[in-house]
Amino acid sequence: MNPIIHIVDDDLSFRIALGRLLSASGYGVALYASGEELLARLPGIEHGCILLDLDMPGLSGLALQEKLSTMAPLLPIVFLTGHGDIKAGVQAMKAGADDFLEKPATADILLETIDKSLRRADIRQEEFARTNASRARLSNLTPREFEVLRLLVRGKLNKQIAHALGTSERTIKAHRHNLMEKIGARSLAEAVSIAERLGLVDLVEEGDAS
Numbered sequence: 001m002n003p004i005i006h007i008v009d010d011d012l013s014f015r016i017a018l019g020r021l022l023s024a025s026g027y028g029v030a031l032y033a034s035g036e037e038l039l040a041r042l043p044g045i046e047h048g049c050i051l052l053d054l055d056m057p058g059l060s061g062l063a064l065q066e067k068l069s070t071m072a073p074l075l076p077i078v079f080l081t082g083h084g085d086i087k088a089g090v091q092a093m094k095a096g097a098d099d100f101l102e103k104p105a106t107a108d109i110l111l112e113t114i115d116k117s118l119r120r121a122d123i124r125q126e127e128f129a130r131t132n133a134s135r136a137r138l139s140n141l142t143p144r145e146f147e148v149l150r151l152l153v154r155g156k157l158n159k160q161i162a163h164a165l166g167t168s169e170r171t172i173k174a175h176r177h178n179l180m181e182k183i184g185a186r187s188l189a190e191a192v193s194i195a196e197r198l199g200l201v202d203l204v205e206e207g208d209a210s
Contacts, residue, residue, distance in 0.1 A: 003118050004028040004048035008038050008064065009080075010056045014103075018051070018080075025111055035059030035067075042071055047125070049098075049117050054081035054088055062088065065095055074128060076121040078113055080105060134194045137183045145179040148172060152188060153195040 005027045009015050012033070019029040028048070032038045035052075036059055038045070050068070054061040065077055079092050082103040089100040098117040101110065141149065144165070151161045158176065162169040185191035194200075 002026055002028045004030055004046045005114060006030045006032065006038060006045060006048060006050045006075075008032045008035055008050060008056070008061070009053040010034060011053070021107060021110075022114075025107075027114070035061070035064035038064065039067065039071070045072065045075065047121070048075070049114055049121065050075055050077045051080050051114075052077050054079055054092075055083040062091060062095070065092065065097065069096060074121065074124055076117040076124075078117055080110070131197055134183065134198055138194075138198065138200075140182045141179055145175050145182070148175040149179050149183075149191065149195065150200075152176065153192050153200065 005022050007015050007018055007022075007029065009018070010033055015031045015033070019031055022029050028046075030041075030045075032041075034056055038050070039059075052061045052064065059067075061079060061081065068075060068077065076098045077092075077096070078098050079089075079100045080103060081088075081101075084100060084102050092100050098120060099113045101113060105113075138146075147165060148161055151164060156164070158169050158172045162172045165172070180186075180191060183191060183194055185194055
């Protein structure tokens with residue numbers, strides 16, 4: 001299924017012309033006269049990319065971007081505006097926009113930008129799915145297994161963990177085996193990678209510092 005390019009622009013003639021260009025290039029297209037119209041379609045908007053004007057009556061492009069950062073954080077946004085300046089461009093990019101183009105962008109530049117944005121979005125979607133899967137596996141750990149994992153990612157040996165938790169090294173080995181199976185890690189390096197992806201390493205360091 002072709003990705004949907006969501007065009008949000010208050011200029012009717014521009015919306016139609018851009019929609020025709022993208023349709024001819026093989027994309028599905030959805031047109032919105034305002035940010036409010038797009039928000040009204042959430043969360044039913046299909047995976048794709050948002051082409052967003054900056055200066056619109058009602059909700060501005062930057063204000064819409066802020067709302068989408070929590071309502072649809074995985075939808076990539078490319079600004080396409082005739083009213084851009086450096087300050088707005090920097091603000092948009094810092095807030096996570098994939099790109100910031102000025103009208104009139106050539107068809108080649110526009111299509112290349114959309115293609116890159118969609119590829120980056122696919123990577124983010126895959127990372128999001130992996131993180132969710134890891135988080136679900138982590139929730140299956142018992143409190144003691146979580147403690148063992150916490151110390152493992154700090155580089156502690158089984159003997160050191162056993163001493164810290166007041167139990168035997170043999171028991172720690174059993175906990176370690178179980179937790180590695182539960183989180184789907186085949187090695188300690190993979191377990192550390194999962195912990196880092198979930199922000200667990202930082203949390204551990206903060207907790208220890210206190």
